[in-house]
Amino acid sequence: MSLRLAYYPGCTLKTNARNYEASAIASSKALGIELVELPRWNCCGTVHALAKDDVMHYIAPVRNLIRVEQLKNSGLVDDGRLVTLCEMCYNTLKRADVTVKEDQERRRKLREVMEEEPPYSGGGVEVIHLLQLIREVGWERVKKRLVRPLRGLRVAPYYGCLLLRPRGIGIDDANNPTIFERLIESLGAEVVEIPFKAKCCGSYQTVHMGHVASELSYRILRQAVEGGADVITLACPLCEYNLGERQGEIRGLFPDLKYIPVLYFTQLMALAFGLEDSVGLEMNNPDPRPLLRRKGFP
């Protein structure tokens, strides 16, 4: 009997990161977790606003959280947890939940603008990231599911910023995170440490100041290449865009950089669990397939 949990996709998972979603759902299933997509979900709110008067920013995430409570009440999921994949979604939903719970005044104002919806007072839903769930399920269970251990693959984990910050929201120690490393080891691959594994990739600057994102991503990529990594793994579609999609442009600025494939951690899992149909490597850029084939993976 698998554990049924509410799952929030978010916009990118249905477009550019379909490979992230497909591999996540498939590998979760392999671990005994059924991700039940939240009905009628809307935009997560995208960025946690830092302004004092930001009530409007809470409507989107809180409305999602209300839907989770409704889903829980319908009995279609087993508890009040909400699983996220995108780091941005995780961070925005989690912070909204905490803020609503702690800030009575904001909660009151929110009630005023959302009076036609059921009240939400924070804490009713526990927003988690899939990585946390896997850690909870246990590395041993991951190891047991291995069909094709990733032996010989050198993987550099890249956390990005929103998974680890701020304190109290982050899923691991922001200065010395280990959750990715444990997963990579459990999959049979080798960890390549990069000093900038939790530094900014450039995030939204990629939209209007592309060179900023390129410069920041370049350092991360270079460290991975210099460290001898075969691939980089990560958990955020925006990071994936900056580190992966952008590599051509980065090489224009820094011709010394070698191409290095970038994979979602769920793709590595699907690969190792033998779920080829759900890995979705054709969507990754640079294309990891030649390298993986060279390493003996189909």
Added chain:
Amino acid sequence: MDDGPRIGVWVCECGGNIGGVVDVEEVVERFRGYVAEVSKETFLCSKPAIDGIRDAVIKQGLEGVILACCTPKMHLETFMRSLEEAGLNRAYIEVVNIREQCSWVHMADPAGATQKTIDLIRGAVERVRCSTPLEPLRMKVIPEVLVIGGGVAGITASLRLAEFGMKVHLVEKRPSIGGHMIQFPKVFPTLDCSQCILTPKMASVSKNPNINLITYAEVSEISGVPGDYTVKVTLKPRGVDLEKCTGCGECSPVCPVEVPNEYDESLGSRKAIYVPFPQSVPPAYTVDFGSCILCGKCLEVCAPDAIILDDRPKEIELRVGAIIIATGYELYDPMNLSNYGYGKYPNVVTGLEMERILDVNGPGMGQLLVPKTQRPIKSVGYILCAGSRDPENGKPYCSKVCCLYALKQAQMLRDRGVEVWLHYIDIRAPGRRYEEFYRATQEKGAMFVKGKVTEVLPYSEKLLVRGEDMMLNIMVENLYDLVVLCPPLVTSDDTLKLAKGLRVPVDEDGFILERHPKLDPLATKRDGVFAAGVVTGPKDIQTTTSEAEGAAMKAVNFLSKERLIEPNKAVIYASLCDGCGACIEVCPESAITLRDGRAQINELLCSGCGACIPSCPKEAMDQQGLSESQLKAQIRGILEPSEAEIKIIAFVEGEVAYTAVDLAGLARIGYPSSFRIIPLPSMSRLKLSHILYAFALGADGVMLLEAPEHEGPYGRAHAISEKRAEEYRLELEDHGIDSVRLWFSRIYIPDWRKLERVFKVFHSTIEGEGPLDPETRAFLRNRLGLT
């Protein structure tokens, strides 16, 4: 009326200060016949007047003297000295404050002031009639001092004490004295050689016949009382006979064991048999049994046969009169600051480690090399406030010395052509020649970046320091060969253990709490225990040595004479005590213990606050100098015969609150004359029965004016009085007395202006309630067995 001692009353007119309001003639008339002698003086404090009183005491054989004049804070001691010369015991001398508490505050009510004067004097007379002689306790002190900690503070204090001729026991936990200072190559702001100025002092310590130097030892237990402490000291097994060892050093080279050297902050190494550094005092070697493999190679080469490989810990006992705590500091553990990478990258070091790197005799023998990797250091970045001024990640306080030692190290590095950048929040250089030192560092080309460093990351073989530059409003990323963290100085576990053993309180950061942070910074809250140096908070060497000199002199002062201890102690009537232990729980000084099933008071620890007395369910306790019968006699004397319309007894804490009342008098603040003040050490001395007694004998209201918690000589007792007052209020209701008739306030000295309102409000409350009804009073009198 001639029962009890023969008493004389003198009433002072204080020029017109008292006589202009109080009808002194009338007062004198009232007491004629009531006491053996009564007269008035224009100025009681004048020499002829004092001489006159003394002569009268002798001629008329008076046994008690009441002086009605200004506040006892003015002239009590003068009167006491003169009357004690005439053979009077101090228990029989009372000053009645009729100026600050009477004429100056009831100018508009001369009749009320006169009545109040009469009542207060009568109270004092009745109190003295119940007095018994008081003799101060005399205690011989042990004229020896224990100094704990052999750093620059302990060394300086020991030398100063020895110079005075005092016997000193200096206990140091490491094999050599010298402390942290001996680890520094140079000191700010003079840049002179630290070892050159400290080594001669260390040598003097070892040669001084008055100093008993005990190294490689720890204080394990302290018992006794101020002036006479028994101290147990555990000598760690040193494995080397101090007398026999010549310090020749033959043993060390043959030792096969190599371990990190504490003196070099573990950047260098030493053998299992070693001296920490060449100028160690004593110069004898030490076997580190934690790493020694007992191979015995050293035994073969030791000519004087000084090595004892089966050495065991020993315990010795010392008796001392005073103790100086000089146990210094540790550095905050920078491993807690995970974003700075200490412990992860070999090229992140602490300021203390940098001292060793810079020392010509340090691990690199003066070459500037990165630990472990041995790469040359061409650029250094300093991170100041690495854990200081940071309540979230470290310590909230400023560590005070870091700016200056970083500047010192920066100058030393600049002199050798190294690029230096200091990331700081504020450069704090107040102190003689410190600002100039800052400027000199700038002139030598050190670079300063104002802003917090966010993180340190490896970048090829260098370190990347990311942080803000608040001046340019940008984020900076600089590459350095070495990063030096300046973490705060913190208290040590050893200091905390010691403080606990000595029952010396520490502050919220674990530093030893000064008796008074401004006015008595070298004394601790315990008599006879002093502190010097960083144990009371971060400070530079200059201040540490001044404190050590001061603490030494305070110890000398403390031990220079027989200790006279005020006899104001609690007493227990052993026959009534059933050993329930209620008093033990209450005593804020832990002065009461249970022996043979009965409570016993240690008179040397008892402060005389009186808090224990109301706690005794058997009424088995009393207090010398403020006995139950004295207190009751005074209440009765003030109230019973009084003709005043409304009578309020105000019990006032005798130091802080009493001074506030005096200041209200000095400012001529007017308040109703219904208040009659009785000073007490603490409101916690009061029993419910005292309050009931006052109501039975004519009081219409009772006011308690307490000092704030922890203020004044009995401060620790003030915490519990408020709760007791709350209980008493409920009990009053049970006795048919409206609880509004009991008032409790705390008063600070600077808050004296508030008294006008407090007195007026309470008076009008009582006025509104009207006098206590006679039926209740009769009931109370009956209850208390009063006729």
